[in-house]
Amino acid sequence: MINIEKDYALDQLNTFGMPVKAPYFSVIRERADCSSLAANAPEGLPVLILGGGSNMLFTQQPDKWVIKNEIKGIELIGEDETHIRLKVGAGEVWHEFVLYCIAHNYCGIENLALIPGTVGAAPIQNIGAYGVEVKQLITKVHYWDIEKETFDYLDNKDCRFGYRDSIFKQELKGKYIITEVEWQLSKTPSLNTSYGNIKEELDSRQITQPGIKDVAEAVIAIRSSKLPDPKVVGNAGSFFKNPEVKNEVYEAIRAQYSTAPGYKVGQDKTKIPAAWLIEQCNWKGFREGDAGVHPKQPLVLVNYGTASGTEIFELSTRIIASVEEKFGITLEREVQII
Numbered sequence: 001m002i003n004i005e006k007d008y009a010l011d012q013l014n015t016f017g018m019p020v021k022a023p024y025f026s027v028i029r030e031r032a033d034c035s036s037l038a039a040n041a042p043e044g045l046p047v048l049i050l051g052g053g054s055n056m057l058f059t060q061q062p063d064k065w066v067i068k069n070e071i072k073g074i075e076l077i078g079e080d081e082t083h084i085r086l087k088v089g090a091g092e093v094w095h096e097f098v099l100y101c102i103a104h105n106y107c108g109i110e111n112l113a114l115i116p117g118t119v120g121a122a123p124i125q126n127i128g129a130y131g132v133e134v135k136q137l138i139t140k141v142h143y144w145d146i147e148k149e150t151f152d153y154l155d156n157k158d159c160r161f162g163y164r165d166s167i168f169k170q171e172l173k174g175k176y177i178i179t180e181v182e183w184q185l186s187k188t189p190s191l192n193t194s195y196g197n198i199k200e201e202l203d204s205r206q207i208t209q210p211g212i213k214d215v216a217e218a219v220i221a222i223r224s225s226k227l228p229d230p231k232v233v234g235n236a237g238s239f240f241k242n243p244e245v246k247n248e249v250y251e252a253i254r255a256q257y258s259t260a261p262g263y264k265v266g267q268d269k270t271k272i273p274a275a276w277l278i279e280q281c282n283w284k285g286f287r288e289g290d291a292g293v294h295p296k297q298p299l300v301l302v303n304y305g306t307a308s309g310t311e312i313f314e315l316s317t318r319i320i321a322s323v324e325e326k327f328g329i330t331l332e333r334e335v336q337i338i
């Protein structure tokens with residue numbers, strides 16, 4: 001029997017620290033709990049699934065039955081000479097899963113250390129950092145289909161992974177509860193240290209032959225120095241996606257701003273760091289009341305204390321409008337607006 005609490009405070013359960021309350025709140029701890037949800041839905045309310053609350057902004061009191069996913073477990077389900085396969089409960093804490101892999105010498109995931117949130121949310125926006133995305137490592141995503149009331153799964157190719165995107169953010173949005181994710185990791189390291197400052201960080205530690213633990217520690221050190229800790233200042237990491245524009249659009253910007261950064265994506269497109277665009281519009285370090293743009297990383301919007309979700313959202317709207325006016329590029333929000 002699933003336990004349901006009323007008027008449950010969520011301020012500690014979302015990294016922006018929004019002081020909202022769930023009209024009804026429950027925790028699911030095993031996949032079997034999913035099958036009893038429909039029969040127990042208070043007032044027939046739809047569900048809102050909560051992982052670590054690190055990619056959402058509450059702009060209003062939620063009018064849904066909030067279900068916190070705490071389905072745990074890490075199971076070794078396959079192994080050959082070069083790879084291992086793991087099935088991991090959606091409620092496992094992401095960073096703890098990364099540390100587990102490092103401790104067991106399972107390679108491939110080390111660049112994704114210290115990303116907040118849960119394993120089950122990782123496929124939803126195909127989390128990525130330092131040149132690695134989870135789409136390179138996921139083999140299957142298991143889920144509960146809320147409408148059909150059945151368990152099902154998608155193979156990697158059917159998840160339609162894209163940059164901070166997947167079928168779970170699009171067609172399947174609101175229709176599923178991810179219960180477990182299957183991973184294929186390598187037994188031998190193939191380190192990716194070319195991205196960001198990983199190499200410099202390793203050099204500064206005089207590590208010439210790094211292992212996966214060294215890479216993870218370098219990533220943790222870089223992230224800790226650049227990104228605000230949500231326990232100290234409310235935030236949800238990058239608020240916007242980096243826009244991909246036609247090469248001509250980028251070249252036109254380059255003609256005006258010779259230092260404009262850009263990275264080729266396929267033949268026709270260039271990805272421009274949203275942080276650079278936002279900084280050019282003078283938002284870096286901006287603060288109005290308790291809503292602000294982080295002084296070190298303008299991609300991160302912050303709640304210095306008592307900013308409301310609406311204030312943060314309105315700030316994001318002003319940023320989008322000014323980038324559009326100056327560069328003709330429309331930034332897209334990465335964070336889920338609730």
Ligand SMILES: Cc1cc2nc3c(=O)[nH]c(=O)nc-3n(C[C@H](O)[C@H](O)[C@H](O)COP(=O)(O)OP(=O)(O)OC[C@H]3O[C@@H](n4cnc5c(N)ncnc54)[C@H](O)[C@@H]3O)c2cc1C
Nearest residue numbers: 051052053054055116117118120121127128177178236237
């Ligand atoms: C400081 C900081 C740094 C960050 N850095 C990065 C980064 O480097 N790269 C990156 O990609 N992201 C980053 N993020 C964003 C965030 O950590 C990820 O998107 C993470 O995967 C969110 O996990 P979560 O469990 O907190 O999801 P939540 O915020 O709880 O949920 C996000 C969305 O997924 C849905 N959801 C969650 N779990 C399930 C489930 N089991 N079934 C169905 N739906 C579900 C929710 O309903 C919601 O719509 C960062 C965030 C912070 C605060």
